[in-house]
Amino acid sequence: MEKKELPRLAFFSFTCCEGCQLVVLSCEDELPDILSLVKIVNFREAMDQKSDVYDIAFVEGSITKAEEVRKLKKIRKNARVVVALGACSSTGGLNCLKNRWPMEEVKKEVYGKDALRSELFATLPTRAIDEIIQVDYYLHGCPISKKEFLNLTTSLLLGKRPDTTNHPVCVDCKMAGNTCVFEKDMTCVGPITRAGCDAICVTYGAICWGCRGLVDNPNTDAHAETLKRHGLTADAVMRKFSLYGTCKTRKC
Amino acid sequence: MKKNLNIKIHEITRVEGHGNIVIDVKNGKIKELKLEIIESPRFFEAMLRGRRYDEAQHIMSRICGICAVSHTSASLKAIESAMDIKISKQAELLRKLAFYGETLQSHILHLFFLVLPDLAGVGSIVPLLASHPELARTGLELKRLANDICAVVGGRHIQPISLFPGGVVHTPKPKELKRLREALAGSFEGLDRMLAFLNDHPVQEFNLKREYISLKDRGEYGLYNGDPVSSNGYAFKPESYTKKIKEYVVEHSAAKHARTKGTFMVGALARLNNSFRQLSPRAKAAAKKAKLTVPSYNPFLNNIAQLVECYHSTEKAISVIDKLLLMGPKPEPVKKPKAWGRGFGVVEAPRGTLYHEYKINKNGLIEKAVCIIPTAQNLRSIEDDLRSFVPELLGRPKAEIARAVEALVRAYDPCISCSTHIMDVKFA
Ligand code: SF4
Ligand code: SF4
Ligand code: SF4
Ligand SMILES: [Fe+2]
Numbered sequence: 001m002e003k004k005e006l007p008r009l010a011f012f013s014f015t016c017c018e019g020c021q022l023v024v025l026s027c028e029d030e031l032p033d034i035l036s037l038v039k040i041v042n043f044r045e046a047m048d049q050k051s052d053v054y055d056i057a058f059v060e061g062s063i064t065k066a067e068e069v070r071k072l073k074k075i076r077k078n079a080r081v082v083v084a085l086g087a088c089s090s091t092g093g094l095n096c097l098k099n100r101w102p103m104e105e106v107k108k109e110v111y112g113k114d115a116l117r118s119e120l121f122a123t124l125p126t127r128a129i130d131e132i133i134q135v136d137y138y139l140h141g142c143p144i145s146k147k148e149f150l151n152l153t154t155s156l157l158l159g160k161r162p163d164t165t166n167h168p169v170c171v172d173c174k175m176a177g178n179t180c181v182f183e184k185d186m187t188c189v190g191p192i193t194r195a196g197c198d199a200i201c202v203t204y205g206a207i208c209w210g211c212r213g214l215v216d217n218p219n220t221d222a223h224a225e226t227l228k229r230h231g232l233t234a235d236a237v238m239r240k241f242s243l244y245g246t247c248k249t250r251k252c
Numbered sequence: 253m254k255k256n257l258n259i260k261i262h263e264i265t266r267v268e269g270h271g272n273i274v275i276d277v278k279n280g281k282i283k284e285l286k287l288e289i290i291e292s293p294r295f296f297e298a299m300l301r302g303r304r305y306d307e308a309q310h311i312m313s314r315i316c317g318i319c320a321v322s323h324t325s326a327s328l329k330a331i332e333s334a335m336d337i338k339i340s341k342q343a344e345l346l347r348k349l350a351f352y353g354e355t356l357q358s359h360i361l362h363l364f365f366l367v368l369p370d371l372a373g374v375g376s377i378v379p380l381l382a383s384h385p386e387l388a389r390t391g392l393e394l395k396r397l398a399n400d401i402c403a404v405v406g407g408r409h410i411q412p413i414s415l416f417p418g419g420v421v422h423t424p425k426p427k428e429l430k431r432l433r434e435a436l437a438g439s440f441e442g443l444d445r446m447l448a449f450l451n452d453h454p455v456q457e458f459n460l461k462r463e464y465i466s467l468k469d470r471g472e473y474g475l476y477n478g479d480p481v482s483s484n485g486y487a488f489k490p491e492s493y494t495k496k497i498k499e500y501v502v503e504h505s506a507a508k509h510a511r512t513k514g515t516f517m518v519g520a521l522a523r524l525n526n527s528f529r530q531l532s533p534r535a536k537a538a539a540k541k542a543k544l545t546v547p548s549y550n551p552f553l554n555n556i557a558q559l560v561e562c563y564h565s566t567e568k569a570i571s572v573i574d575k576l577l578l579m580g581p582k583p584e585p586v587k588k589p590k591a592w593g594r595g596f597g598v599v600e601a602p603r604g605t606l607y608h609e610y611k612i613n614k615n616g617l618i619e620k621a622v623c624i625i626p627t628a629q630n631l632r633s634i635e636d637d638l639r640s641f642v643p644e645l646l647g648r649p650k651a652e653i654a655r656a657v658e659a660l661v662r663a664y665d666p667c668i669s670c671s672t673h674i675m676d677v678k679f680a
Contacts, residue, residue: 017314065292098298205416
């Protein structure tokens with residue numbers, strides 16, 4: 001008698017803080033239900049098992065080493081679906097800040113005269129995973145939103161096409177009823193940043209740092225109303241967009 | 253007894269980050285023994301250089317998802333000490349509450365998700381849901397509560413939003429604080445359940461005398477505040493940590509090792525050893541029930557020490573909430589910088605003392621940054637332990653030795669992703 005095989009999920013982690021994995025681990029309420037629908041075969045942080053047979057691979061972290069390039073390509077070969085899990089993976093995230101300097105200098109700064117002593121200290125300029133392999137779906141954010149993770153996973157399990165967001169954070173921000181931070185003399189990259197986070201950083205008193213990356217076409221998709229009101233252009237805001245995802249918006 | 257043994261554990265599971273254990277014994281002598289740290293280094297120093305001071309805490313908290321509040325706190329303290337900013341009483345209480353929340357988050361994650369499977373002889377928390385449903389559910393509930401504390405204060409349970417230079421930019425509502433208070437007061441039962449379980453699983457007898465360093469605070473158990481002290485009887489100011497703690501490069505580790513005059517350990521056990529008397533009443537009672545007396549030189553007891561700190565953090569979180577409710581939390585503007593220069597920020601992260609040091613120029617840009625991570629400070633101690641522990645095990649089957657060795661490394665709760673995000677730049 002053959003039992004229906006459960007879809008196999010695998011989680012992989014490259015250069016990052018592993019915070020996005022923790023968002024996944026924090027689905028305390030949903031975890032038992034999810035576990036009845038899938039089999040998790042790789043999750044180094046939480047379990048002993050390791051396997052090369054899986055359907056959906058969630059990849060967290062940026063690529064900064066030759067070894068990671070090799071492993072990533074292998075994941076692409078093994079998986080039916082590859083999902084970029086979080087900013088580090090989907091745009092390069094904060095790790096791109098390192099690319100502002102030559103790698104030799106970066107390494108020397110940390111390891112000093114020992115910089116060449118070990119292969120373990122080697123580093124490449126930061127890349128998002130889709131600069132190396134083809135990616136099927138993206139979960140943006142630093143960290144990802146739990147709601148989006150659960151929605152995407154459910155859609156994939158049901159064989160539905162997951163929704164993607166391409167409106168600017170300002171739209172979410174207005175819905176959340178926030179006062180625009182430009183009125184408090186602060187600056188914000190919300191007008192050109194891809195929403196889906198309910199503008200949580202503005203709601204909690206800070207600014208939008210742009211962690212979810214740019215909307216598809218900043219020049220046409222930006223939040224015109226906010227820009228106009230504060231005498232800004234998408235380009236001017238984009239120049240400020242230097243904390244996240246500089247790997248993809250600029251040559252570096 | 254075995255004369256030869258060769259163990260290579262590739263990518264130790266159920267630890268934070270990527271590491272290998274390599275052990276080679278020939279003719280009963282250890283030829284090679286190392287904890288290889290293979291995590292990719294991230295070069296935060298280069299990431300931070302030239303950025304504005306009020307981006308620093310946001311960038312630095314991404315060193316580690318597990319101890320993001322600790323990195324944020326150390327970062328804010330360094331910024332505020334460099335720029336002569338004094339935060340309000342309310343802001344300090346809110347930051348402490350988030351801090352206790354993270355201590356709980358991290359210890360509970362470690363004890364229930366990473367250690368418990370070892371003790372129950374399974375590979376992850378998943379089978380525990382079937383074999384030990386009550387305990388596994390307790391773990392999930394305690395974890396959710398700890399997440400909730402961080403989310404109420406910080407806006408999100410991972411990577412806090414509202415902790416900002418000059419204060420805290422979000423004010424929780426009394427209703428939310430009361431909800432947390434109630435849940436915290438009801439959470440001791442869950443901790444008791446874990447304590448009973450740990451008591452039923454006596455730890456490996458293994459003792460190695462060494463130095464313990466942790467922060468010592470005047471009025472209370474050193475976690476969020478305090479100056480470093482050593483069990484060897486000396487203390488030092490955060491500003492002079494580079495004189496006492498020396499970092500050095502080893503080839504098999506992307507994270508640097510650290511030493512004082514010799515090997516030292518940081519973390520829950522170090523804190524308990526140095527500040528036991530300042531623990532909260534329930535924490536002391538829990539230590540007594542677990543028959544943990546200080547000083548203790550058994551690294552396996554770090555797990556119990558973490559549980560004892562869960563009691564402490566829960567009681568302290570309740571008392572912070574009471575103070576906040578009494579004051580009636582209200583929105584406050586952040587305090588503005590008044591100066592620039594060098595600043596130091598030190599806290600007890602869940603895994604031990606965490607140092608941040610920045611140099612900020614008059615335009616408010618970060619010129620230099622240094623950061624010493626708890627796990628990096630423990631790597632030498634872990635290897636020392638393994639070196640004396642492995643010979644004691646040689647009579648056992650290889651698989652059992654491998655499991656025991658992994659359990660020892662795991663008892664330190666190493667945060668490898670954190671430890672490789674090293675920056676060490678000497679100030680000219
Ligand atoms: S995207 Fe952010 S939270 Fe997620 S792993 Fe990277 S640094 Fe951590
Ligand atoms: S600019 Fe920022 S604060 Fe203003 S509406 Fe847009 S997201 Fe909100
Ligand atoms: S508000 Fe901006 S920085 Fe915050 S989560 Fe959303 S996209 Fe990221
Ligand atoms: Fe960490």
